[in-house]
Amino acid sequence: MRLLFLGDVVGRAGRIAVSERLPALRERWKLDLVVINGENAAGGFGITEAIYDDLLNAGCDAVTLGNHAFDQREALVFSERAERLVRPVNFPTGTPGRGATMVEARNGAQVLVVNVMGNVFMGTSLDDPFRKIDAELEACPLGQGADAVVVDFHAEATSEKQAFGHFLDGRASLVIGTHTHTPTADHRILPGGTAYMSDAGMCGAYDGVLGMKKDEPIHRFLTKLPSGRFEPAEGEGTLSGLAVEIDGRGLATKCAPVRVGGVLSEAIPEFWER
Amino acid sequence: MRLLFLGDVVGRAGRIAVSERLPALRERWKLDLVVINGENAAGGFGITEAIYDDLLNAGCDAVTLGNHAFDQREALVFSERAERLVRPVNFPTGTPGRGATMVEARNGAQVLVVNVMGNVFMGTSLDDPFRKIDAELEACPLGQGADAVVVDFHAEATSEKQAFGHFLDGRASLVIGTHTHTPTADHRILPGGTAYMSDAGMCGAYDGVLGMKKDEPIHRFLTKLPSGRFEPAEGEGTLSGLAVEIDGRGLATKCAPVRVGGVLSEAIPEFWER
Amino acid sequence: MRLLFLGDVVGRAGRIAVSERLPALRERWKLDLVVINGENAAGGFGITEAIYDDLLNAGCDAVTLGNHAFDQREALVFSERAERLVRPVNFPTGTPGRGATMVEARNGAQVLVVNVMGNVFMGTSLDDPFRKIDAELEACPLGQGADAVVVDFHAEATSEKQAFGHFLDGRASLVIGTHTHTPTADHRILPGGTAYMSDAGMCGAYDGVLGMKKDEPIHRFLTKLPSGRFEPAEGEGTLSGLAVEIDGRGLATKCAPVRVGGVLSEAIPEFWER
Amino acid sequence: MRLLFLGDVVGRAGRIAVSERLPALRERWKLDLVVINGENAAGGFGITEAIYDDLLNAGCDAVTLGNHAFDQREALVFSERAERLVRPVNFPTGTPGRGATMVEARNGAQVLVVNVMGNVFMGTSLDDPFRKIDAELEACPLGQGADAVVVDFHAEATSEKQAFGHFLDGRASLVIGTHTHTPTADHRILPGGTAYMSDAGMCGAYDGVLGMKKDEPIHRFLTKLPSGRFEPAEGEGTLSGLAVEIDGRGLATKCAPVRVGGVLSEAIPEFWER
Numbered sequence A, B, C, D: 001m002r003l004l005f006l007g008d009v010v011g012r013a014g015r016i017a018v019s020e021r022l023p024a025l026r027e028r029w030k031l032d033l034v035v036i037n038g039e040n041a042a043g044g045f046g047i048t049e050a051i052y053d054d055l056l057n058a059g060c061d062a063v064t065l066g067n068h069a070f071d072q073r074e075a076l077v078f079s080e081r082a083e084r085l086v087r088p089v090n091f092p093t094g095t096p097g098r099g100a101t102m103v104e105a106r107n108g109a110q111v112l113v114v115n116v117m118g119n120v121f122m123g124t125s126l127d128d129p130f131r132k133i134d135a136e137l138e139a140c141p142l143g144q145g146a147d148a149v150v151v152d153f154h155a156e157a158t159s160e161k162q163a164f165g166h167f168l169d170g171r172a173s174l175v176i177g178t179h180t181h182t183p184t185a186d187h188r189i190l191p192g193g194t195a196y197m198s199d200a201g202m203c204g205a206y207d208g209v210l211g212m213k214k215d216e217p218i219h220r221f222l223t224k225l226p227s228g229r230f231e232p233a234e235g236e237g238t239l240s241g242l243a244v245e246i247d248g249r250g251l252a253t254k255c256a257p258v259r260v261g262g263v264l265s266e267a268i269p270e271f272w273e274r
């Protein structure tokens, strides 16, 4: 099974990168499943239903979120009916939407997509992500409840992310970090067969600060005061994420970074180009 | 000028990776300058004089540090006489050691190496890194006071790192992050000519958590209690960092990631292999 | 019912204050119940079984803890058999010891004593204290499961503490904060009948920093580096806490601060002196 | 010299408490100097010029601020001309306004009023408050440059506040904390003659959370999501602060808490009532 995971879509530059490039890549690489983190798709803050629909129309099968999940307040409502939208599963009981969803890949595989949020440096205290994912995977174990399991771990600290990856090794097809908006180069298959990458990077314009125009953040660091709003950076966006080949047991056999467009060095999964 | 920067050396696995691989790479790639972050070289915590000497003997020209600079208390003493050792320049006035040093590269270039520490998520409040580096570079501007300038920005948050890179664009040859022990894939040359990478990654064993054995960190995340000490992971270490080609004006013309050995995907600067 | 709650006992000065003063106060004020936070009783860090026994012998009925609960590793063992010792109830499932205990007051009342820990600024992420206490009090409601309910909310931020107090108003006899080692003067009875105080203060020597000698903390603030260990301050300790009169429904009718000995201004509950 | 310091004025309830009570107290207690923290005077967030003028008209001689100093953007402008308004002195060079001001008390004494902000748990990294106040007091020492020195240390952590108090003991007439909106009961005169109190408390309505209506903060703790805005609590406000008697050397000879109005227990400085 061929899985493409793409990191946080940031604003217009990120949305355009997805809508203009994903359909062709989906064809070219014969993708069975595409999962995208969309927590910053609406001007950098949250997601609207229209944008969610656009992402699905571009060839995305499931959309994950994070700390910005409900920045657009309409998400408190439409997340209830958006079956392919997942917000962090460790939000409190009663939070609108769902933390996990089952989607069917093109090859017919049933894939569990879970969104979990870390606590370190995140400025909030959600339910313990380690114990929460444990419960989720016990209820729907890889190979039994699902043919594949994709975990988007939305977190800041590399310590928490790497511990999370090892904790799930052998129990998920992919554990991939999001939130830092910066792709890491530590993608690999862990000893137990789980593909891992500390952060998928973002889909957005990299000539900025986390996909936002750079002047305001620099100003704030220098003066400790805001002078205006954060706005998404312009310029060509980069698609950033990970390509994963998954076997019949739901374990990863190959993985390679994807970076297409914009100012980052290009990365293409060679094993799908042959 | 050919510069190789390597990220945080972690414990024995990291030291062996450096001592066994660096001498040959230095020859093969005809390196003019090697800078290594050594803040975790001594069992994961700080650096001793013997290890500092070993790094220099392996072909390193300058050693940078970070929040772990003085974990080994002998560093409070030997850092005074270790002219190629730099701790964060924004530690308080009166802190032992120096925050910047001038080293001569093999090609005769005078290179300013500065270590600066970020404040976001670092659990401390050092002097403002933005204003401090500003003062440093005003006192010793690229092209006037130094033929090249290497800035190791030891920080956690990608926001602070990226803002820092843009802030120095055109004023340094390289701005490279350290501390997360995870290489990023956003290496590039910024519009003003400064090579940038959010994090160099570590030199150490990647089959762990930040280069330490994985059991204890996972245990702490699950129980919120320590059960033992953090110990460096074993297994083959990876050298991780960035290769940079610098021109006569001190600006970067090429850069590429370096990852050699261990469990990460290999990366070699092709422009030095031809 | 006459309840005395005393804040964090810090080191020898705090222990002496308790052992020398509590027995006489217990007689004089005809106390029905004494609850003491003991998380710093052993040299400032944690508690031993011997110290726990001493506190009970001095006239204490239940001992609460906090983030330092298991600093002395023997507490991982003896907390299992120490029926009057409670550590934060929102530690993960499987943590040794208990988070709540039922003790009988001298007047025969059955009193539920619960210890809960906040998350804001505490450097950890325990289970949500609001939802956890909700569950505890649903299982053992005031007036039904218990004649009185004492909640020690071990937390840093006044925002979290005050929200917690209001959240429990009418459902507990007393909600009292601990952890800052500094008594607040906002003690009062909330509209629903719950006595509240943001922090009980500590039992220890106040001529220091949080009950520890002041030189080391000042040194660390100035240099950002440790120069030695934290050690409990010497000098006469102050008993600090709150006196609460509780009626037959388990609600508070009177409360007044208690500060006896040492360098703080004295405070005595006049309604027990007449 | 008779000094009254009042903590953070929060919204309308706080402003009314000041305007209705301060003039009479100023007469009755024959106050020579009144200093008020006004960082939350405008709807809970910052201060306007009209409110600043109202505070002065009510009998206040100097207004201090904190992290909310510039929440109302007009403060970036009027703080330049408001000679009795002080924002944290350790904001970056170039910040509008001033960090210290000299005011003349009714008895003719020249009093230096300084506002400093802590860094622990404050979510920002200002210049080191310890070194900054050191420089300020070296430039204007107690007894030489000023007849009295009042330091408002706007900080969260009791550790940083208490270390700060001891650090300045003998060099200031008063070191008083603000920011937690909760009065502490640890007011006293330190061995060197400096009056100290970890937090002055707020002037505002205490039947809320930090002076704001309690529903929204409780909702956020329970759901981890905002549901509306923070709004100042209604109901009668309490004046909260410290009364200090200062001698000819500028050192404190007496101090006592002031709490008047609202739901807190009343506290009146008896030494001014005789």
Ligand SMILES: [Fe+2]
Pocket: A008, A039, A040, A066, A179, A180, A181
């Ligand atoms: Fe994001």
Ligand SMILES: [Fe+2]
Pocket: A039, A066, A067, A068, A154, A178, A179, A180
């Ligand atoms: Fe995020």
Ligand SMILES: [Fe+2]
Pocket: B008, B039, B040, B066, B179, B180, B181
């Ligand atoms: Fe490191």
Ligand SMILES: [Fe+2]
Pocket: B039, B066, B067, B068, B154, B178, B179, B180
């Ligand atoms: Fe570090």
Ligand SMILES: [Fe+2]
Pocket: C008, C039, C040, C066, C179, C180, C181
């Ligand atoms: Fe404590």
Ligand SMILES: [Fe+2]
Pocket: C039, C066, C067, C068, C154, C178, C179, C180
């Ligand atoms: Fe504590």
Ligand SMILES: [Fe+2]
Pocket: D008, D039, D040, D066, D179, D180, D181
């Ligand atoms: Fe305030």
Ligand SMILES: [Fe+2]
Pocket: D039, D066, D067, D068, D154, D178, D179, D180
């Ligand atoms: Fe504040």
